[in-house]
Amino acid sequence: MDITTELEGNILIARLAGELDIETVQAFREKVVPETERPGVKTLILNLNKVSFIDSTGIGAILGRYRFLEKKGGKVLLVGLKAPVKKIIKMAGLLEIMPEYSSEEKALNEIGEGRIA
């Protein structure tokens, strides 16, 4: 799993590539979790465009960030879900609590226009 993160003001963008499972969730914990814990960070845009596989461990990691940010009044936005990944995320009920966008730009626009914040 390759992970890069970028801070845009109070918005954290995390881009994941590869398979998110019990092996690679470790990288998520090391690279994404501490960034969401920075003071001020409320919104996480999770770009899963290059994620080809996810299972319940990956779902657990995303949900963990959602719960953490929700307490701070924040949100998690999902970007670029491939069909197999989307199926799992949907079945787990995540799409009911996290909006989904086709690109980072669209997600950023929504936040900018204050619909989500």
Place this chain on the structure above:
Amino acid sequence: MDITTELEGNILIARLAGELDIETVQAFREKVVPETERPGVKTLILNLNKVSFIDSTGIGAILGRYRFLEKKGGKVLLVGLKAPVKKIIKMAGLLEIMPEYSSEEKALNEIGEGRIA
């Protein structure tokens, strides 16, 4: 292994996609071999652009077509070798007897200009 073939006059173009090994060589035998046996066919352009893996079984299949066509005064031309595939083909000595081109067009041009025939 996905295989498509196309006849351009006496030139057979075969396009392979996938992994060429002991499992898939069967498809090569069924789809490519009979086409090379058509009367008149002397030249085989083998497009391996979408082949991600080859082993000695695949080498054997290609060499078999070379030997068959050589007897008819023909040739095998290779197109679009990916790095790992090229390494194996080179190690097996195939590049010493079969010219390699970056595209089908270039291979066809060479034949057209009579440098190979």
Place this chain on the structure above:
Amino acid sequence: MGNHAHISMLSRSNNVGLARLAAASFASELDFTLNELEEIKVAVSEAVTNCIIHAYPLEEGIIEIDMRIEGEELIIVVEDKGVGIEDVEAVLQPNYSTKEEHMGLGLAFIDSFMDRFELSSEPGKGTIVQMYKTPEKLKNRKEAIS
């Protein structure tokens, strides 16, 4: 006779990918769609992950993965010799987990993605998950004929 392959491996996180890939490769002999192969990958991933997290929480153990094709059916059995399950009925409830930070989604995914599955376990002895799946295409064909 149908195809057969068996994997024994240590209960390490970095072996889950191997199990999943091997299962999808084995299954591809049958006429599964890419979508169905992805479902098989998820199911195997969940069963193997459960062995790592639940069956062998403290020390590494062996996970056995048996893969068979019988007729047009894929049968995958994941077995551990770990702690076992006290109350099998309870863990089969959706969203049930004995670990606080877990969500109880694993068995639910297996249930959704395989045609059927059986869970058998003995506390202190280990757990067996048997999973069955036939390609949809084939089921449709059979229905069309009958």
Place this chain on the structure above:
Amino acid sequence: MGNHAHISMLSRSNNVGLARLAAASFASELDFTLNELEEIKVAVSEAVTNCIIHAYPLEEGIIEIDMRIEGEELIIVVEDKGVGIEDVEAVLQPNYSTKEEHMGLGLAFIDSFMDRFELSSEPGKGTIVQMYKTPEKLKNRKEAIS
């Protein structure tokens, strides 16, 4: 303790891909380049193909693939209980094949792509191919230090 996984499978052509993928997945725990992982795939493919063609020419048998990591070294052992090899020295010659339509490239590829390999066989009992490989990066690092 190093990682360990073992595969037993029928000597069928459509299991070669499984063996190759599993080996590459297992090997990826070490710091191999993509190029080296491809080399491992070829070596495993050749060893397993030999079992299918040579060891069990008439009827299916079992192929055992043992994969270990010891320190920074990958050890893959492919074993069959097939016909065995009469003259091990002879088959190790490049371009030597006991089958007319074959080219004797398989063992040569294994030799090129792995750091070292050992072939042992007993006629009528079976054959064992042991293959070893350490990531180049690591070898360079060690040389730089010493």
